[in-house]
Amino acid sequence: MIYLDNAATTFKKPEIVYEKIIESMREYGANPGRGGHKLSLKAGRGIYETREILAKLFNINNPMNIIFTYNATEALNLGIKGLLEKGDHVITTAMEHNSVLRPIKALENLGVENTIVKCDSEGFVELNDIKRSIKKNTKLIVTTHASNITGTIFPIKEIGELAKANNIIYMVDAAQTAGVYDIDVESMNIDILAFAGHKSLLGPQGTGGLYIKEGINIRNLKEGGTGSKSHELVQPSMLPDRYESGTPNTPGIIALGAGVKYILDKGIENIRNHEIELLNFFINEIKDVEGVILYGPTDVSKRVPVILMNIGNEDSSEVSYILDSVFDIATRSGLHCAPLAHKTIGTLERGAVRFSIGPFNTKEDIAKTLKAIKQIAHEATCD
Amino acid sequence: MIYLDNAATTFKKPEIVYEKIIESMREYGANPGRGGHKLSLKAGRGIYETREILAKLFNINNPMNIIFTYNATEALNLGIKGLLEKGDHVITTAMEHNSVLRPIKALENLGVENTIVKCDSEGFVELNDIKRSIKKNTKLIVTTHASNITGTIFPIKEIGELAKANNIIYMVDAAQTAGVYDIDVESMNIDILAFAGHKSLLGPQGTGGLYIKEGINIRNLKEGGTGSKSHELVQPSMLPDRYESGTPNTPGIIALGAGVKYILDKGIENIRNHEIELLNFFINEIKDVEGVILYGPTDVSKRVPVILMNIGNEDSSEVSYILDSVFDIATRSGLHCAPLAHKTIGTLERGAVRFSIGPFNTKEDIAKTLKAIKQIAHEATCD
The missing domain is CATH 3.40.640.10 (Type I PLP-dependent aspartate aminotransferase-like (Major domain))
Incomplete structure (x- = not known):
C-alpha cells in the first residue's frame, strides 16, 4: 500500500x-x-x-x-x-x-x-x-x-x-x-x-x-x-x-x-526538504502528461506537498477507486471540505483527486504513483 | 501498586x-x-x-x-x-x-x-x-x-x-x-x-x-x-x-x-457482582474502625463501588499521600469536582479520600488497603 x-x-x-x-x-x-x-x-x-x-x-x-x-x-x-x-x-x-x-x-x-x-x-x-x-x-x-x-x-x-x-x-x-x-x-x-x-x-x-x-x-x-x-x-x-x-x-x-x-x-527542514523533493519529482513528471489537469500554484516553491488533479473527464471518485483497488494507492477524491476553494479553482462540480505526501513516503512510492496515473490517463484519453 | x-x-x-x-x-x-x-x-x-x-x-x-x-x-x-x-x-x-x-x-x-x-x-x-x-x-x-x-x-x-x-x-x-x-x-x-x-x-x-x-x-x-x-x-x-x-x-x-x-x-452482571463483593468487604471491614468517618449510603446496595472517607482529623491529601508513598495505593483526595455534593455531606472544607473499585481489583487489593487504613487510623487516633 x-x-x-x-x-x-x-x-x-x-x-x-x-x-x-x-x-x-x-x-x-x-x-x-x-x-x-x-x-x-x-x-x-x-x-x-x-x-x-x-x-x-x-x-x-x-x-x-x-x-x-x-x-x-x-x-x-x-x-x-x-x-x-x-x-x-x-x-x-x-x-x-x-x-x-x-x-x-x-x-x-x-x-x-x-x-x-x-x-x-x-x-x-x-x-x-x-x-x-x-x-x-x-x-x-x-x-x-x-x-x-x-x-x-x-x-x-x-x-x-x-x-x-x-x-x-x-x-x-x-x-x-x-x-x-x-x-x-x-x-x-x-x-x-x-x-x-x-x-x-x-x-x-x-x-x-x-x-x-x-x-x-x-x-x-x-x-x-x-x-x-x-x-x-x-x-x-x-x-x-x-x-x-x-x-x-x-x-x-x-x-x-x-x-x-x-x-x-x-530537523524540521530535513523533513520539509524530503517532502519538497518528492513534490518536485511528482509535479515535474506529471505536468505535461496528456489528460492530466493539475490545480494549484505552478511555482512549486509556493505549495505544500499536496497535489490536486483530475484526469480527462473521469470522475474523481472513480480515479481514486482505481488507484486504490488496482494499484493499492490511497488518495482522496471528491470535495475536500473546502467548497469555496473548489469554486475558486473550478472543481466544485466534479471534485478532484488529492495526493498528499508525508515524511515516510519514498521516491519509489512516487514513481509507482506516477506510473499508475500515466496509465489511467492513457486509458482515459484513448477512450 | x-x-x-x-x-x-x-x-x-x-x-x-x-x-x-x-x-x-x-x-x-x-x-x-x-x-x-x-x-x-x-x-x-x-x-x-x-x-x-x-x-x-x-x-x-x-x-x-x-x-x-x-x-x-x-x-x-x-x-x-x-x-x-x-x-x-x-x-x-x-x-x-x-x-x-x-x-x-x-x-x-x-x-x-x-x-x-x-x-x-x-x-x-x-x-x-x-x-x-x-x-x-x-x-x-x-x-x-x-x-x-x-x-x-x-x-x-x-x-x-x-x-x-x-x-x-x-x-x-x-x-x-x-x-x-x-x-x-x-x-x-x-x-x-x-x-x-x-x-x-x-x-x-x-x-x-x-x-x-x-x-x-x-x-x-x-x-x-x-x-x-x-x-x-x-x-x-x-x-x-x-x-x-x-x-x-x-x-x-x-x-x-x-x-x-x-x-x-x-457479562455486565458478573462485573457488577465482583465489584459489589469487594465493596461489601471494604465497607463491612472499615465501618466500625475507630477514627474512620465514612460518607454515603449506609445501605450498601444503594451505592456504586466508590468509598469516601476521612480519618480522624487528618487532612485528606495527607492520607492520600501516605497511602501512595508508604503503601503504594492510588486514591484521590480533596474535592472531587462536585462542590455542592461535598457541601451536602459536610466535607466542603476538608475534602475526603476516595477509593474507587474497578473490575480488575482483587480481594487481596482490598485486604491490603484495609490494613493500611487501619494502620493510619490507629496512628491518627493515638496522636
Whole structure:
C-alpha cells in the first residue's frame, strides 16, 4: 500500500509514537492532575512535556498558553466563537476549510459580520484585498497557512504584520503545515494558532490544540471539572484549565509529544526538504502528461506537498477507486471540505483527486504513483 | 501498586483494548469516512462497530443517534447548552459533577433558569422534591446515575417516568455507571445519555459520547468538516455528522468498542457482582474502625463501588499521600469536582479520600488497603 492521504492523517507514524501511546496506557494510564498519586502525577507531567515541546516548536513563551482540544476543528471553533461577538467583523478567505467557514457562517445568525476574500485560480490571496476588507469593527483575521486542496502557501507573516498594524487579532489555521513549515508566533505576529495533532505533527488522532497569546480573552465554550478550584461553580479563569474541562486524551497527547520530538530531532527542514523533493519529482513528471489537469500554484516553491488533479473527464471518485483497488494507492477524491476553494479553482462540480505526501513516503512510492496515473490517463484519453 | 482511582479512569484496561488501539494505529491509521480508500473505509467501519455495540449495551435503536465526543464533559455541555434557551428552566441536583453544574450556572447569564434540588446527607434525592421543582417552562431534568463522591445511586427510572409524564426531557450523566450498571434508554425513559469512554466502559481516555433520542433537536456547538455535504457552508443536519466535526479519535473509539465487547462477553452482571463483593468487604471491614468517618449510603446496595472517607482529623491529601508513598495505593483526595455534593455531606472544607473499585481489583487489593487504613487510623487516633 502506498499511502498518499497524509493531508488527512499522516500514516505511518514514527515508531516512538506507537511506543509512547501504549506505554502511557499500560504503565501510567491514570487521570492527570486529578489525584496526587504517582501514576496521576506521571500522566500530568507527560501532558506538560508535550506543551513544552510544542511551545519550543512554535516559539511560544509560556507552554500554559497552549490548550489541547479534540482536533483542529474544535480549536478553530473555540478561537472563532470564543472571540467574536455581535457587531464584530471577521475577515477570512475563500481557500479556508469548512472548519473555519462553517463557524463563521453560523455566527452570521448572532450578528457577526464577515468578509470572505476571494483568491485567484491558483489559490493565492492578495494582501491588498485583505487590507481593503478591513472595517472599523474588524476584530479578527483568520487564514489558513496552506490550503488543504491546492497546497497554496499563504503569506502569513505579511498578513500578521497587516493585522498588527491595524490592531486586529490574527488567527492561523496551521492544520496543513505545523511540523513541516516554520511557524514562529512571535516573529510572524500570530495571536491565535490552531493545529491538528494527527497530521504533520505526527501524533495520534484525537489530538489538536490552540495557542492563545497572553492577554487575548477568548470565552470558554465548555465548562466542567478542571481539577482546580473545584469548590467553585464557575469555570476557573487561568490557562489552560479554563479551556480544558474533563479528562483529556492523555495517551494521545503524550504520543503527540513523541511525534514533535521526532520532528525536532530529525530537523524540521530535513523533513520539509524530503517532502519538497518528492513534490518536485511528482509535479515535474506529471505536468505535461496528456489528460492530466493539475490545480494549484505552478511555482512549486509556493505549495505544500499536496497535489490536486483530475484526469480527462473521469470522475474523481472513480480515479481514486482505481488507484486504490488496482494499484493499492490511497488518495482522496471528491470535495475536500473546502467548497469555496473548489469554486475558486473550478472543481466544485466534479471534485478532484488529492495526493498528499508525508515524511515516510519514498521516491519509489512516487514513481509507482506516477506510473499508475500515466496509465489511467492513457486509458482515459484513448477512450 | 494497588489502583483505587477507577472512578477517575479505569486502570488497567482489558488486554484487548491495548491491542486494538495499537492495531488500529499501526494497520489502518487513516482518516475515517473522508476518503474512499481501503484504510479509510476500515477505520470508518471500526467506528461504526463501536456505535453498534454501545447501542446494544444501552438498548438504543439506531446506532447513528450516538455521538462521539472528547469526554463526558463535552457530551454534557452539548446536551445542556445545545438544548436550553433563554426562558427555559432546568432541574438538576446538588450531587452533580461540575460538568453539569458549571454549564448550568453559565447559562444563567443567558437567561436560563435552574433549580438545584437538595439531597440528604447520604446523597439521596427525593423524587417529590424534583416533582415540586417542575415549572411551566421546565424543559430539562438532568441528574447523575450515581454520585462520583458518595456513590449514591439515583432512581433514574422513576425520574424518567416523572419527566415523561410532564413532557420534560430527561438527561442522565452515566459517567460513573455505564458498563457496570444496567442502562436501558427505552425502559428507563432516558432521552439523552452522556457517558465517559475511559471509566467503566474500559476504553481509552479521549473518548466519551452522547445518545440523543430521535426527534430531540439539540443545536450543534461546533461546525466543521464532516466529510458529508462538503459543498455546503452550513453544518449538515443528519446524525451523527451534525455533532461530529473534524477528525475523530479513531483509535480511541475502536479501542472503546473492544472495552464494551469485553464487558458484554464477560457479562455486565458478573462485573457488577465482583465489584459489589469487594465493596461489601471494604465497607463491612472499615465501618466500625475507630477514627474512620465514612460518607454515603449506609445501605450498601444503594451505592456504586466508590468509598469516601476521612480519618480522624487528618487532612485528606495527607492520607492520600501516605497511602501512595508508604503503601503504594492510588486514591484521590480533596474535592472531587462536585462542590455542592461535598457541601451536602459536610466535607466542603476538608475534602475526603476516595477509593474507587474497578473490575480488575482483587480481594487481596482490598485486604491490603484495609490494613493500611487501619494502620493510619490507629496512628491518627493515638496522636
